Amino acid sequence: IAAHRVVSKRYRCHLPAPVFSRSDLNLWSILKHCIGKDLSKVAMPVVFNEPLSFLQRITEYMEYSFLLHRADECDDPVDKTNLLHFFIPVFSSLKYVAAFAVSALASNWERLGKPFNPLLGETYELVREDIGFRIICEQVSHHPPASAFHADSPHFIFHGFIHPKLRFLGKTVEIKPEGTLTVKLLRHKEIYTWTNVSCRVHNIIAGKLWFEQYGVLELVGHDTGLDAVLHFKPAGRLSKDAHRIEGFVCNKQKAKLRFLYGKWSEFLKSADVEAYEEYVRTFPNKLRLPDQAEPASAQNTSFFSTSPTGSPGHTPKRMVDKFNSFTRSFTSSGGGVSSDSLDLQPMPTEDDTLDTVPKNDSPWSVDIPNSVTLWQANPRPEYSAEYYHFTLFAIALNELNNDMKKLLPPTDSRLRPDIQKLELGDIDGAAYEKSRLEEKQREARKQRKKHKIMWEPRWFKLEHNSYTKADDWIYTGGYWEREFSRCPDIF
Numbered sequence: 268i269a270a271h272r273v274v275s276k277r278y279r280c281h282l283p284a285p286v287f288s289r290s291d292l293n294l295w296s297i298l299k300h301c302i303g304k305d306l307s308k309v310a311m312p313v314v315f316n317e318p319l320s321f322l323q324r325i326t327e328y329m330e331y332s333f334l335l336h337r338a339d340e341c342d343d344p345v346d347k348t349n350l351l352h353f354f355i356p357v358f359s360s361l362k363y364v365a366a367f368a369v370s371a372l373a374s375n376w377e378r379l380g381k382p383f384n385p386l387l388g389e390t391y392e393l394v395r396e397d398i399g400f401r402i403i404c405e406q407v408s409h410h411p412p413a414s415a416f417h418a419d420s421p422h423f424i425f426h427g428f429i430h431p432k433l434r435f436l437g438k439t440v441e442i443k444p445e446g447t448l449t450v451k452l453l454r455h456k457e458i459y460t461w462t463n464v465s466c467r468v469h470n471i472i473a474g475k476l477w478f479e480q481y482g483v484l485e486l487v488g489h490d491t492g493l494d495a496v497l498h499f500k501p502a503g504r505l506s507k508d509a510h511r512i513e514g515f516v517c518n519k520q521k522a523k524l525r526f527l528y529g530k531w532s533e534f535l536k537s538a539d540v541e542a543y544e545e546y547v548r549t550f551p552n553k554l555r556l557p558d559q560a561e562p563a564s565a566q567n568t569s570f571f572s573t574s575p576t577g578s579p580g581h582t583p584k585r586m587v588d589k590f591n592s593f594t595r596s597f598t599s600s601g602g603g604v605s606s607d608s609l610d611l612q613p614m615p616t617e618d619d620t621l622d623t624v625p626k627n628d629s630p631w632s633v634d635i636p637n638s639v640t641l642w643q644a645n646p647r648p649e650y651s652a653e654y655y656h657f658t659l660f661a662i663a664l665n666e667l668n669n670d671m672k673k674l675l676p677p678t679d680s681r682l683r684p685d686i687q688k689l690e691l692g693d694i695d696g697a698a699y700e701k702s703r704l705e706e707k708q709r710e711a712r713k714q715r716k717k718h719k720i721m722w723e724p725r726w727f728k729l730e731h732n733s734y735t736k737a738d739d740w741i742y743t744g745g746y747w748e749r750e751f752s753r754c755p756d757i758f
């Protein structure tokens with residue numbers, strides 16, 4: 268690690284202007300006509316944005332990438348007490364890769380602004396010598412939106428793409444960040460892959476917005492046969508399980524080797540399976556074995572799950588009709604929404620109207636003796652709420668100095684005028700620039716169609732991921748040679 272510790276450069280700790288208050292704006296009045304729609308096709312006022320492009324949001328995965336460095340260097344003595352000596356090196360690295368996969372999601376906590384949709388051909392690069400990585404991202408497709416990225420360091424390669432699907436369901440916005448993520452540890456020569464869990468924004472109609480991630484993250488070790496299956500629990504009644512994660516590291520024979528638990532917003536710890544079992548016997552209410560888990564109601568009613576009434580990605584019409592008739596009764600009688608499934612219910616009481624916003628200090632906290640902390644989130648600055656709830660890492664993403672201006676390609680997100688204007692607090696200017704850029708993009712698309720030119724991403728190619736056999740966007744190389752004369756003019 269020491270070899271990499273470079274004299275730390277200082278990054279900015281503030282944005283140029285604070286967030287514009289959204290409290291007198293009614294999200295519901297804007298979205299009520301869009302139930303069941305794909306949100307990437309809905310024009311949202313720029314006040315609901317945060318001054319970052321989705322490519323920069325992807326870059327936030329890298330804040331704790333030292334965990335991959337640690338995974339690659341692993342000979343963790345903590346595991347020496349375990350009987351599975353044979354597995355030690357691999358086994359240790361897997362749990363740090365798991366910690367990385369979880370840590371990559373931490374910056375989403377309380378972040379309820381909408382990042383800007385990247386323009387086709389937009390890129391974003393970040394070099395953080397202090398953390399020890401560099402990354403290049405490109406918007407490789409516009410309809411459907413897809414963002415590819417490739418990060419590297421002397422210890423790892425991390426690459427993948429995200430194709431986020433957003434659906435507005437009335438009470439909630441459902442998000443499915445499709446795409447495969449792959450980590451290669453260079454010293455261990457190990458490959459890990461996983462896909463992201465789903466997310467949901469609650470209380471669109473009324474109340475305070477809040478965000479949760481739920482579902483199963485299955486981290487597969489391709490050379491070792493080891494895997495980690497992490498359950499991201501829906502908050503549930505009383506928010507008992509807010510942000511909670513639980514799961515096991517298992518070997519090829521599905522024997523449990525280690526218990527991992529934590530909160531995606533805060534930490535991940537690792538415990539002996541024996542200590543875990545002892546803990547479950549002592550506090551039977553605190554932890555539930557995954558096979559006894561409550562059915563994730565969220566998942567069952569999820570828009571994306573296949574149901575007899577609808578295929579994935581398609582709103583059952585019945586549901587929309589029901590909801591429409593319900594909203595009518597809602598507006599005329601002043602009632603509220605009481606059930607997640609949008610079913611009509613008898614007049615709900617005030618308490619049932621809103622989903623409770625989870626607090627981060629739950630009395631249900633779990634702490635198994637002799638656990639090892641694999642990862643702990645950096646505290647946010649105390650003024651974070653004024654700056655869109657950004658972390659310090661996020662605050663620095665748009666920093667732009669004169670040296671950098673000379674190095675960057677003309678497609679870099681830092682140079683996007685609408686994001687720059689929003690960052691300065693100029694909402695009208697941002698709105699004007701945003702529609703200008705979108706118009707320019709439409710016009711370019713028309714021209715390509717007219718001249719029968721196919722769009723080709725500059726730095727990535729659609730290929731197969733040799734481990735998952737699924738489609739994947741693979742970096743074609745050359746970005747860091749900084750030959751940018753062939754870059755398109757998109758701003």
Ligand code: CLR
Binds near residue numbers: 315381382440466
């Ligand atoms: C979550 C982590 C995933 C990648 C990913 C994809 C889409 C992102 C989502 C993350 C976080 C929440 C997000 C979403 C796009 C829009 C949504 C930023 C980063 C915001 C909160 C929607 C705001 C909508 C308003 C109507 C409030 O790996």
